[in-house]
Amino acid sequence: MARREHSRQELAYKLARGCEDQSLIGELLDKLSSEGLQSDERFTESFVNHRIDSGKGPMKIHQELRERGIEKTVIQQYLGSCSIDWLSHAETARIKKFGDSIPANCAEKSKQLRFLLNRGFSSQLISQLLS
Numbered sequence: 001m002a003r004r005e006h007s008r009q010e011l012a013y014k015l016a017r018g019c020e021d022q023s024l025i026g027e028l029l030d031k032l033s034s035e036g037l038q039s040d041e042r043f044t045e046s047f048v049n050h051r052i053d054s055g056k057g058p059m060k061i062h063q064e065l066r067e068r069g070i071e072k073t074v075i076q077q078y079l080g081s082c083s084i085d086w087l088s089h090a091e092t093a094r095i096k097k098f099g100d101s102i103p104a105n106c107a108e109k110s111k112q113l114r115f116l117l118n119r120g121f122s123s124q125l126i127s128q129l130l131s
Helices: 008-016 022-034 040-053 058-067 072-081 086-098 106-119 123-130
Strands: none
Touching (some): 040 058, 058 072, 086 106
8 A cells, every 4th residue: 555645435445455444444444534634635736637647638637536435526636737738638648659640531530539538638628639
């Protein structure tokens, strides 16, 4: 667990595999939070930076954070505060996968569109990029 930050929900899940006493797990997590050893905000910041570096878009990052039990307000705070140009980020991901050439036909454009949608970029941003 020392390799990366963990959300409160992730830690609760891992601890529940070895201990059935939910109140004990809750107390332990509260103590870890109060001592600054576990922080959902720190986890979110680390997670967002890692996902941006791996070419993921804002919608995918948002979804993955919600799956890990992070509140919407915390997600919006970190996704909104990161000064990233999502259009250029999407372009970088597209170029890395498909090269510099602009899609020549409808089939190629659809392929790139699906790829970027799966990466978590909005359809509005993708249409802006591919036009």
